Amino acid sequence: MAKVQKYELIVVFDSQGDESEIRREFDVVQSILENRAENFLGRAEWGYKEFKFPIKKRTSGHYVYYLFKAEPDFPVQLGHALKMNEKVLRHILVRANANSEEYLNKLDQAAPIAETIAPVEEPPTELLEEPVEELLEEPTEEQIDVEAQDLEETTDISDTEETAVVEDMSIAEETPPTIEEVPVVEEVSAAENASIIEEGSISEEPVEKSAEETSLPEESDDEKMENGGINNDNEEEKEG
Amino acid sequence: MIMKKKKKDRRESRRRKPCPFCANLELDIDYKNIDLLKRFVNDRGKIVPRRNSGVCAKHQRAIAKEIKRARFLALIPYVVYTYR
Numbered sequence: 001m002a003k004v005q006k007y008e009l010i011v012v013f014d015s016q017g018d019e020s021e022i023r024r025e026f027d028v029v030q031s032i033l034e035n036r037a038e039n040f041l042g043r044a045e046w047g048y049k050e051f052k053f054p055i056k057k058r059t060s061g062h063y064v065y066y067l068f069k070a071e072p073d074f075p076v077q078l079g080h081a082l083k084m085n086e087k088v089l090r091h092i093l094v095r096a097n098a099n100s101e102e103y104l105n106k107l108d109q110a111a112p113i114a115e116t117i118a119p120v121e122e123p124p125t126e127l128l129e130e131p132v133e134e135l136l137e138e139p140t141e142e143q144i145d146v147e148a149q150d151l152e153e154t155t156d157i158s159d160t161e162e163t164a165v166v167e168d169m170s171i172a173e174e175t176p177p178t179i180e181e182v183p184v185v186e187e188v189s190a191a192e193n194a195s196i197i198e199e200g201s202i203s204e205e206p207v208e209k210s211a212e213e214t215s216l217p218e219e220s221d222d223e224k225m226e227n228g229g230i231n232n233d234n235e236e237e238k239e240g
Numbered sequence: 241m242i243m244k245k246k247k248k249d250r251r252e253s254r255r256r257k258p259c260p261f262c263a264n265l266e267l268d269i270d271y272k273n274i275d276l277l278k279r280f281v282n283d284r285g286k287i288v289p290r291r292n293s294g295v296c297a298k299h300q301r302a303i304a305k306e307i308k309r310a311r312f313l314a315l316i317p318y319v320v321y322t323y324r
Binding site for chain 2: 010012049051052053055061063090092094097099103
């Protein structure tokens with residue numbers, strides 16, 4: 001006995017013709033698998049898809065996915081049977097992965113069969129007219145109300161922002177607006193945030209900042225030294 | 241001579257990114273997963289070489305095989321013509 005393998009088959013059916021005829025072809029292929037294969041695991045439909053390039057002068061087709069178990073002799077017989085079928089544009093038979101059954105279950109759960117086939121014949125003109133009227137009549141009033149509410153909210157926000165700005169300005173007005181004392185204003189605001197209103201703290205901060213400022217150039221000096229070292233190396237290389 | 245030395249240093253310092261499929265084993269290379277395969281096909285429809293895509297040799301072979309299967313089913317084009 002030869003070893004039974006799990007295979008997955010994708011068949012591309014011709015989309016020209018009635019849906020009932022196309023569905024009959026799906027069932028024909030399934031019946032072949034059910035009768036001759038060892039174990040038929042399931043079928044899922046990808047549905048109507050347009051080709052990226054024309055196949056036998058067709059631009060679109062129905063894709064159907066089959067999963068089954070069979071002996072190694074069976075794929076050859078199946079290939080002959082599918083080649084004889086005129087409605088089959090293309091087919092591919094691949095040995096299945098470990099994930100193929102999960103994929104089949106996903107497709108079954110995600111899309112019921114009726115929705116996967118694209119409706120071609122009936123353009124829904126009557127259905128389109130009603131919603132358009134509804135859209136024109138009802139939501140306009142709602143939209144106006146919503147817009148009005150949004151405007152009110154925005155005005156409220158703007159008021160709060162204005163008050164905040166005014167408060168800031170009042171803080172700024174308390175201190176004399178001379179150019180020399182501009183950093184003092186920032187220090188005061190920082191002190192308010194930290195809920196500390198001591199003059200000593202304000203006087204201490206700039207000293208720290210100055211210390212930081214002084215520390216930065218030292219690092220830059222180190223970097224310069226490093227860069228200088230690299231430059232010296234390069235010079236040495238050039239000399240060499 | 242100096243220029244050659246500099247170039248060598250740059251090459252040595254450049255570290256190759258790990259293969260996305262080796263890094264993430266959950267990624268399934270399959271002809272049905274077209275969105276994934278499209279990342280490894282350029283705008284003309286050609287398979288991107290692994291020196292550009294950063295995929296390891298093992299997974300590049302798998303990708304190439306699955307792209308060819310997807311092409312056969314007309315899910316991905318063989319060639320994309322760009323007219324002037």
